[in-house]
Amino acid sequence: MTEPILTLANVEAAYGAVKAIRGVSLSVPKGAIVTVLGANGAGKSTILKTISGILDPQKGSITFKGENIERRDPADIVRRGLSHAPEGREVFPLLSVRNNLLMGAYTRSDKDEVARDIERMERYFPILKERADQDAGLLSGGQQQMLSISRALMSRPDLLLLDEPSLGLSPKLTKEIFAIVRRINREEGVTILLVEQNAALALATADYGYILELGRIVMEDRAAVLAEKDDVKEFYLGQKEAGVRGERRWKKKKMWR
Amino acid sequence: MQFVQLVISGLAQGCIYGLIALGFVLIYKATETVNFAQGELLMIGGFAGLFAATTLGFPYWAVILVAMAVTAVIGFLNERIILRPILGQSAVAIVMVTIGFGYMARGLVTMIPVIGTDTHSLPVPFRGEVFRFAGLVISAEHIVIITVTILLCGALAALFRYTKIGIAMQAMSQNQLAAYYMGIPVKRLSSLIWAISAAVAAIAGILLAPLTFIHANMGFIGIKAFPAAVIGGFTSLPGAIVGGLIIGVVESLAGFYLMEGFKDAAPFMVVLAMLVLKPNGLFGERLAKKV
Numbered sequence: 020m021t022e023p024i025l026t027l028a029n030v031e032a033a034y035g036a037v038k039a040i041r042g043v044s045l046s047v048p049k050g051a052i053v054t055v056l057g058a059n060g061a062g063k064s065t066i067l068k069t070i071s072g073i074l075d076p077q078k079g080s081i082t083f084k085g086e087n088i089e090r091r092d093p094a095d096i097v098r099r100g101l102s103h104a105p106e107g108r109e110v111f112p113l114l115s116v117r118n119n120l121l122m123g124a125y126t127r128s129d130k131d132e133v134a135r136d137i138e139r140m141e142r143y144f145p146i147l148k149e150r151a152d153q154d155a156g157l158l159s160g161g162q163q164q165m166l167s168i169s170r171a172l173m174s175r176p177d178l179l180l181l182d183e184p185s186l187g188l189s190p191k192l193t194k195e196i197f198a199i200v201r202r203i204n205r206e207e208g209v210t211i212l213l214v215e216q217n218a219a220l221a222l223a224t225a226d227y228g229y230i231l232e233l234g235r236i237v238m239e240d241r242a243a244v245l246a247e248k249d250d251v252k253e254f255y256l257g258q259k260e261a262g263v264r265g266e267r268r269w270k271k272k273k274m275w276r
Numbered sequence: 277m278q279f280v281q282l283v284i285s286g287l288a289q290g291c292i293y294g295l296i297a298l299g300f301v302l303i304y305k306a307t308e309t310v311n312f313a314q315g316e317l318l319m320i321g322g323f324a325g326l327f328a329a330t331t332l333g334f335p336y337w338a339v340i341l342v343a344m345a346v347t348a349v350i351g352f353l354n355e356r357i358i359l360r361p362i363l364g365q366s367a368v369a370i371v372m373v374t375i376g377f378g379y380m381a382r383g384l385v386t387m388i389p390v391i392g393t394d395t396h397s398l399p400v401p402f403r404g405e406v407f408r409f410a411g412l413v414i415s416a417e418h419i420v421i422i423t424v425t426i427l428l429c430g431a432l433a434a435l436f437r438y439t440k441i442g443i444a445m446q447a448m449s450q451n452q453l454a455a456y457y458m459g460i461p462v463k464r465l466s467s468l469i470w471a472i473s474a475a476v477a478a479i480a481g482i483l484l485a486p487l488t489f490i491h492a493n494m495g496f497i498g499i500k501a502f503p504a505a506v507i508g509g510f511t512s513l514p515g516a517i518v519g520g521l522i523i524g525v526v527e528s529l530a531g532f533y534l535m536e537g538f539k540d541a542a543p544f545m546v547v548l549a550m551l552v553l554k555p556n557g558l559f560g561e562r563l564a565k566k567v
């Protein structure tokens with residue numbers, strides 16, 4: 020593995036009294052795609068929010084490009100080269116598609132380069148060019164997802180946090196978006212930390228994976244290895260094994276150790 | 277003729293309501309708070325202008341700038357020091373704080389010996405002049421009010437439509453969380469919007485001065501500007517101006533054609549009618565906020 024661009028060490032975060040993640044440690048190598056898998060409510064989005072500074076951790080440290088970034092202002096973290104495409108798209112509904120992209124580049128002041136990057140995004144997702152002057156709220160869910168990812172890339176991040184890019188999309192569109200995510204990773208060298216419900220697709224896309232349960236990391240390995248593990252197959256890939264063994268495991272429910 | 281004359285003076289008065297309403301709407305959109313001290317900021321702007329004109333002997337344009345600068349700083353500090361610490365409290369608490377700020381401002385101004393409870397007149401270069409054409413007699417004060425309001429609205433529209441900072445202000449009012457994700461400095465822009473709203477109120481104060489004089493209670497006009505914001509839908513900047521114009525004209529006509537007393541009640545009757553017929557206001561956003 021190359022040197023990590025992002026490292027979390029024993030990070031804990033909570034919403035008021037509700038502890039959402041407990042002692043999470045993970046690292047993302049430069050240039051890689053790393054995925055975090057887990058059931059609903061496991062704390063995946065919380066990890067991403069804590070990294071991008073929307074939520075302050077109660078404990079632990081977050082290191083990005085060699086510097087501590089925990090408890091910093093979200094704007095400061097964006098400026099350092101970390102961008103977050105949040106769960107549920109969160110576009111600016113009454114701004115035009117183009118102005119949404121422009122807002123993604125808020126922290127930049129190189130106007131000409133920003134214009135060129137907008138064109139680049141419009142080449143990845145031609146629909147964004149077609150609808151450039153339309154309000155973003157009028158786009159379909161899938162189109163809004165493309166806008167959300169493009170908008171996050173407009174800050175020219177070194178690390179992109181992607182939260183459930185497939186949410187609410189057709190399988191076909193999901194595939195297309197993942198193909199572009201891979202291209203962005205390969206062609207532009209953007210490191211990606213991906214949270215995804217579609218575990219099969221996530222493991223096929225990522226180099227390395229973590230499995231999160233009730234706010235704790237319970238397993239980690241190369242994505243190809245994870246995809247072959249029985250537990251993962253059973254609970255995340257939906258391939259329940261037949262026979263006595265499968266029966267027993269089912270009763271054990273989800274207990275990792 | 278009489279009618280047209282009344283409409284024109286109503287429009288001028290309406291511009292003042294519209295400008296104050298603009299402040300309500302700007303702040304509401306950015307921070308989801310209603311600043312009931314807009315009227316007091318207008319009053320402070322009036323006195324700042326008075327000081328610049330009489331004590332310092334500044335020309336009219338500089339008087340406007342001084343008034344804007346002074347109130348902008350007060351608006352900015354008001355948000356920074358008084359409101360930000362209580363952000364997240366109940367809406368009622370925040371509204372009470374803005375009302376309290378208004379009372380305090382009025383009290384403090386009255387305590388300044390040279391001001392007290394007297395009325396003061398702001399020297400303006402066009403005092404008492406009138407223009408006549410086509411049988412109409414229009415006072416220069418009304419023309420100045422209408423012209424300055426048009427210019428100011430143009431400037432604000434350009435700010436919000438074409439500058440990065442203005443678009444970011446729109447963005448944060450539509451989806452504050454996403455604005456944080458983009459690295460938009462939401463808190464700094466909120467302070468800036470309070471400053472802009474205060475400066476707009478100050479301009480309204482300077483424009484109003486030739487009509488009503490400057491006194492510690494001139495801020496009560498804010499109570500009439502509030503219906504203007506409601507008529508416009510409370511989330512629309514053009515709506516605030518249109519709402520102000522409607523209130524101004526209705527008030528002017530009611531004051532002339534109807535019995536004594538209707539004049540001051542008219543704005544609220546318009547609002548009641550409005551809330552029954554079109555609850556979202558003329559320009560209300562139908563799109564629900566996400567955050």
Ligand SMILES: Nc1ncnc2c1ncn2[C@@H]1O[C@H](COP(=O)(O)OP(=O)(O)OP(=O)(O)O)[C@@H](O)[C@H]1O
Pocket residue numbers: 034037038039057058059060061062063064065066106
């Ligand atoms: N804004 C919030 N306020 C209070 N509790 C929250 C909030 N957001 C999340 N939680 C709680 O924190 C825990 C982790 O939530 P999180 O959103 O990180 O889950 P997730 O793994 O992203 O789930 P999903 O796959 O459904 O998106 C859950 O128990 C959730 O109820």
Ligand SMILES: [Mg+2]
Pocket residue numbers: 063064065106182
């Ligand atoms: Mg989530």
